[in-house]
Each structure stands twice: as structure tokens, then as C-alpha cells.
Amino acid sequence: MFLHYSELTRFCPAGTVSHMARRIFEQHFRNSTQCNLIYSLCLHANPWHKIILACIILISAPLIIFVSRHSVSLPPQTSDTDWGKQGILFPLSGTLDYVQDTQLVWQAPSSPKAVLFIAHGCHGSATHFWDKSHNCAECIGLPEERVIVMNALSRDYAVIAISSTRECWNLATDKDKVLSTLSHWIKERGYSELPVLALGASSGGYFISALAKAYKFNAIVIMISEGFFQIMEVDEHYPSTLFVHMVKDKRRASLIKDAMEALRTKGVNASEVKCYPLAVTPHYFTKIPGLDALTSEKAHQALKDAGVLDKDNYMMADGRSMNWMVPLRWRHVLPEDHYNLWDMHMRELLNLAFGYHEMTSIPSKKIFDWLDRHLYISKAVDMADSDRTNPP
Incomplete structure (x- = not known):
């Protein structure tokens, strides 16, 4: 560059x-x-x-x-991307557990008002949503995932994430396992009377859209995915659905528009939240736990000098197609043993900044305000009457 x-x-x-x-x-x-x-x-x-x-x-x-x-550098972004002003950045302590061979991580407040099930995207894991702790030595706390969990806990939601069997979710192998695991955990924790919500990103969004025909969710959030609605029939009992997507992905935005129209035609409440590219400001990388402001500033400057960022601090191209780690190593921005430690974290934040396809916590307030409004108004189908077959 x-x-x-x-x-x-x-x-x-x-x-x-x-x-x-x-x-x-x-x-x-x-x-x-x-x-x-x-x-x-x-x-x-x-x-x-x-x-x-x-x-x-x-x-x-x-x-x-x-x-x-x-020269005068731009100040850190405010509003939704000013992490400190969110007021809920605190260490997470999830509990890693297994139901038979199904991996899950969970955390709950003392008196939860609802349960939130989260389905990761491809190459993800339940361990990506919580910080490393004595209860979850495998957890790595990716920036967007952990802030979503923080927001859920701050709203008094009990949060459970379950890992897929393979790299991506597959209805044939994961559907019944998740239904069994989720039901077992809810019963064991004494949450049977609570509303149950779901949030899935990318592959997890497709999975959640189909799972909602087989489980009594009160509302679901489908992130960076249009779901299976082009090939799946639903009725008025399908749960209220919120689509969170990135406008730069125009093809998916068009498919989501069609999905919303199809749901509304069936009498299902469907809404959307649009997300836009972000400027990579000097303090942008402080969203990674343990990465201080000075290191973030050095990383920002290295990327700026290398042409990864434009004059306004926006990504010049999708980070997936750029070898952005080279200028960081050349400038010795991180200690040598931290490049592998924080590679996934920085990669996620640069994907988020490009604004095409990445899990995002930026609209968390809008997402959880919407979920709070839909805790008790869904007419979701009972499990006894649900369709447990794969979509065609």
C-alpha cells in the first residue's frame, strides 16, 4: 500500500x-x-x-x-464507540461447562429477568464471549462478543453461549443438541418461567432463524444474516425478529429487506438496525482487554503510515484481504508474544471498522432496548407443535 x-x-x-x-x-x-x-x-x-x-x-x-x-491527531470517537462512556466495561467471569459433549459457557446475575442464548458465527466458539478466568481457562474475550455479554448482564439477562459441533452451525448435527442442552441448562438453573431470547451472528443467525421454529423464543436477533426465510415457511406464531446488518453488504441488505417483508406478511413483528463503517481512531484498540492507550496509538499510526487507513482513518479495504500485521511487527508495536494473543481481537476490530461482515456490539443499546420491549409479547410456537426437520 x-x-x-x-x-x-x-x-x-x-x-x-x-x-x-x-x-x-x-x-x-x-x-x-x-x-x-x-x-x-x-x-x-x-x-x-x-x-x-x-x-x-x-x-x-x-x-x-x-x-x-x-500535527494534530483526531480525538477518539465519542458516542457508541467511546468504550469508557458505555459505563459497563468490567471483567467477565463465565463458567465453562459441558452437557454430554456439548460445550457451553454461561454467566447470570443473581435475579435474572430473562435468558439470552447466543450462537456464534463460523470459526467461533462459546469461549469467545468471556474473558479468561479461573472458571474458563479457555475463554479469550473477543472485543465485540464480550461487550454484547456485558450489555446483556447489565440488563439482568442470564447469558448462555453454546459451541457448534463443527466450524459452522449445521441443523442436522446441532439442532437437537442445542435444544437438549438449552432446555437442560434452563431447567437446572431454575429459569423455566423466564422469557427466553436468542441472538445469532452470521452462521449463528441462520441457525437461530431455523431453531426458532423448534423452540419457544420470545424474540430473536439475527445479525449479519438474512436467515432461512427464503426457503422456510413461518406463521404468525414465529417470534418477533430484529435484523442487525451492515449496509456496505448491499446484497445481504436486499435479502434482509425481503425477509422482513415476508415476516410482516405473516403477521410477525420484524425490525432492523443498520450499521456503518467506523473510523479507526488512535484509541480504537483499547477495546481489547489489556491493550493500553499508548499501544493503541502506536498501532493506529503504524496502520495509517502503511496506507491501511485513509486520511479520515477509515479502512482502505477489507482487512481480510490486507496483510495489516506486517506494519505492526515492523514497528514493534506489540511485544512479540502478543501478536498471536491479540491477532483475532485486532482482526475483529478491523473487520468491524470496514463494516461489511462482522459481529458488532456498537448498536447494543438499540438491540437490548428492542429485546426489553419484546420480552412478553411474542406468540412463539410451543415445542410440542414445532417442526424439528431441516429447512428444504
């Missing part, structure tokens, strides 16, 4: 580019237009012009470095 020193020296004499000039090219030219201009000059200039160009670089270097170091 940016012109490296090694690329420059292929066309300019190595002796004419000093260490100071190297710092300029690798750290202080922050957009591809500037880099491409210099690249073109070096490529087409004669030897004398190359020497003159190198002299200009050396003379201007101190001024460029001074200005870059003393």
Missing part, C-alpha cells in the same frame, strides 16, 4: 538515500499519491536529476519530520 525504501533504491542510487530519507519514505509519506510521484521521478530521471532529488529530500527531511510529529 506504500512505497518501501527497498523499492526506491532499485531506481535511485543507494548512496544518495540516507537513513533520514528512509525514515521519510517509510514513516512520513502517508498516501499513495505522494509515493507514486517519487517512484515515477526516480524511474525516469537521469543520474544527475536523481542526485538533485536526493539532496532535496535530505534538506526537507527535518521539516517534514517536525511537522509530522507535531
Whole structure:
């Protein structure tokens, strides 16, 4: 994404580019237009012009470095992305458990008002929603997942996440296991009289949409997924449904619009929350537990200098297609043993910032306000009368 020193020296004499000039090219030219201009000059200039160009670089270097170091940086985003102002950032302590061979993690307040079942996306796990603790040594607390759980607990919801059998949810292998595990846990905890809600993201969203025909959920949230409504028949007893999706994924947004119309035609309450790309501000990565403000600022600057972020701090492309870890390692932003530790955490936040397909806690207030309003108004079908077959 940016012109490296090694690329420059292929066309300019190595002796004419000093260490100071190297710092300029690798750290202080922050957009591809500037880099491409210099690249073109070096490529087409004669030897004398190359020497003159190198002299200009050396003379201007101190001024460029001074200005870059003393330029005004944007303050951290406020509103929903100002993590500290949410007022609910606290360590989580989930309990890892197994019902037969099905993995689950749960946490509950002393007097819950409802149960929330969460289904992760592909390559996810129940252990992604809670911080590592003595009750869950396998938990890793991914940024978005853990904040969703925090919001649920702050609303007095008992929260349970169950892991899929394989990398993604599969109705044939997971449906009955989840029904059995969820029912067993609710009965064991004494929550049989409480409303039961569900939230699923991506693969988990598809799974929840089908599971809602086989379980008496009071309301469901389907995130970054349109569900199975194109191939699945529902009636007026289907639970109220909230779709949370990212507008950059236009195809999915169109499918969700169709799904909402289909549900409303059947008399089912259907709503949506739209999510947009986020600016990666200097303090953006402090959402990762244990990553301090200074480290976040260094990570932000490394990504900005590498061309991963544009002038307004938005992602230039989907992080899944960019090797954004390279500039972090090159700048030694993290201790060496932390790159693997926080790789999934940073990857998730950059996917979230790009705003195409990622679990998100940003609209948590809207999500849980909506769930609170639908705790007791659903006309969900009883399990005895439910369809336990896979959608066609």
C-alpha cells in the first residue's frame, strides 16, 4: 500500500538515500499519491536529476519530520464507540461447562429477568464471549462478543453461549443438541418461567432463524444474516425478529429487506438496525482487554503510515484481504508474544471498522432496548407443535 525504501533504491542510487530519507519514505509519506510521484521521478530521471532529488529530500527531511510529529491527531470517537462512556466495561467471569459433549459457557446475575442464548458465527466458539478466568481457562474475550455479554448482564439477562459441533452451525448435527442442552441448562438453573431470547451472528443467525421454529423464543436477533426465510415457511406464531446488518453488504441488505417483508406478511413483528463503517481512531484498540492507550496509538499510526487507513482513518479495504500485521511487527508495536494473543481481537476490530461482515456490539443499546420491549409479547410456537426437520 506504500512505497518501501527497498523499492526506491532499485531506481535511485543507494548512496544518495540516507537513513533520514528512509525514515521519510517509510514513516512520513502517508498516501499513495505522494509515493507514486517519487517512484515515477526516480524511474525516469537521469543520474544527475536523481542526485538533485536526493539532496532535496535530505534538506526537507527535518521539516517534514517536525511537522509530522507535531500535527494534530483526531480525538477518539465519542458516542457508541467511546468504550469508557458505555459505563459497563468490567471483567467477565463465565463458567465453562459441558452437557454430554456439548460445550457451553454461561454467566447470570443473581435475579435474572430473562435468558439470552447466543450462537456464534463460523470459526467461533462459546469461549469467545468471556474473558479468561479461573472458571474458563479457555475463554479469550473477543472485543465485540464480550461487550454484547456485558450489555446483556447489565440488563439482568442470564447469558448462555453454546459451541457448534463443527466450524459452522449445521441443523442436522446441532439442532437437537442445542435444544437438549438449552432446555437442560434452563431447567437446572431454575429459569423455566423466564422469557427466553436468542441472538445469532452470521452462521449463528441462520441457525437461530431455523431453531426458532423448534423452540419457544420470545424474540430473536439475527445479525449479519438474512436467515432461512427464503426457503422456510413461518406463521404468525414465529417470534418477533430484529435484523442487525451492515449496509456496505448491499446484497445481504436486499435479502434482509425481503425477509422482513415476508415476516410482516405473516403477521410477525420484524425490525432492523443498520450499521456503518467506523473510523479507526488512535484509541480504537483499547477495546481489547489489556491493550493500553499508548499501544493503541502506536498501532493506529503504524496502520495509517502503511496506507491501511485513509486520511479520515477509515479502512482502505477489507482487512481480510490486507496483510495489516506486517506494519505492526515492523514497528514493534506489540511485544512479540502478543501478536498471536491479540491477532483475532485486532482482526475483529478491523473487520468491524470496514463494516461489511462482522459481529458488532456498537448498536447494543438499540438491540437490548428492542429485546426489553419484546420480552412478553411474542406468540412463539410451543415445542410440542414445532417442526424439528431441516429447512428444504
